[in-house]
Amino acid sequence: xxxxxxxxxxxxxxxxxxxxxxxxxxxxxxxxxxxxxxxxxxxxxxxxxxxxxxxxxxxxxxxxxxxxxxxxxxxxxxxxxxxxxxxxxxxxxxxxxxxxxxxxxxxxxxxxxxxxxxxxxxxxxxxxxxxxxxxxxxxxxxxxxxxxxxxxxxxxxxxxxxxxxxxxxxxxxxxxxxxxxxxxxxxxxxxxxxxxxxxxxxxxxxxxxxxxxxxxxxxxxxxxxxxxxxxxxxxxxxxxxxxxxxxxxxxxxxxxxxxxxxxxxxxxxxx
Numbered sequence: 001x002x003x004x005x006x007x008x009x010x011x012x013x014x015x016x017x018x019x020x021x022x023x024x025x026x027x028x029x030x031x032x033x034x035x036x037x038x039x040x041x042x043x044x045x046x047x048x049x050x051x052x053x054x055x056x057x058x059x060x061x062x063x064x065x066x067x068x069x070x071x072x073x074x075x076x077x078x079x080x081x082x083x084x085x086x087x088x089x090x091x092x093x094x095x096x097x098x099x100x101x102x103x104x105x106x107x108x109x110x111x112x113x114x115x116x117x118x119x120x121x122x123x124x125x126x127x128x129x130x131x132x133x134x135x136x137x138x139x140x141x142x143x144x145x146x147x148x149x150x151x152x153x154x155x156x157x158x159x160x161x162x163x164x165x166x167x168x169x170x171x172x173x174x175x176x177x178x179x180x181x182x183x184x185x186x187x188x189x190x191x192x193x194x195x196x197x198x199x200x201x202x203x204x205x206x207x208x209x210x211x212x213x214x215x216x217x218x219x220x221x222x223x224x225x226x227x228x229x230x231x232x233x234x235x236x237x238x239x240x241x242x243x244x245x246x247x248x249x250x251x252x253x254x255x256x257x258x259x260x261x262x263x264x265x266x267x268x269x270x271x
Contacts, residue, residue: 165206248269
């Protein structure tokens with residue numbers, strides 16, 4: 001529904017609360033029309049040809065706000081229903097999202113604003129769970145499953161025969177990714193072992209480990225490599241490291257930067 005709804009002029013009760021949580025004592029107040037403003041923004045992006053007709057009813061000076069409080073409430077309900085309809089028709093249009101942030105959802109029910117809808121989910125709560133690859137970091141996929149291939153703690157995203165490892169990509173963009181690798185078991189270096197040596201010995205740290213430079217690990221003897229393997233941690237949970245270690249932002253021994261969606265990673269180094 002994009003035009004002005006058919007309403008019956010009837011007097012409402014002064015101070016009645018609308019479904020948007022705003023008082024309708026003043027039907028002309030712009031703060032009471034938030035849902036309709038969002039509906040119009042959605043129409044403007046998804047079906048601009050329908051916008052003029054919608055503005056006649058739902059716009060700031062539209063007919064919706066010239067009558068009684070009950071008339072205004074009917075319009076607010078129509079905007080909410082219209083936004084839901086457009087969201088179903090245009091799920092990839094951000095301006096047609098049913099929510100913009102977590103505060104619009106029912107926190108007591110465990111809801112979060114995920115991909116434009118209030119949903120009971122752990123995706124987008126900012127914590128990378130065992131069955132997620134990322135969560136709310138820059139560049140993360142809305143479903144928390146990419147763009148990196150896997151979770152370097154749980155191996156989620158990889159098959160049982162593959163290992164999720166942090167690996168620098170020796171390309172022009174000099175970036176470090178989490179990738180599912182199918183190398184034999186002996187190829188993966190263990191905690192304290194040299195890494196990234198490009199020789200016949202293991203060059204990639206095993207699951208849950210990252211390659212840190214000797215500058216961070218005083219006891220590291222990298223041999224022909226660039227560093228030694230040390231446990232990974234997440235920056236929001238430094239307790240993952242031992243009592244004699246601290247969790248610092250991940251610094252790959254190669255000097256390459258982490259992919260943006262992996263910036264939650266840290267590495268355990270001596271205090």
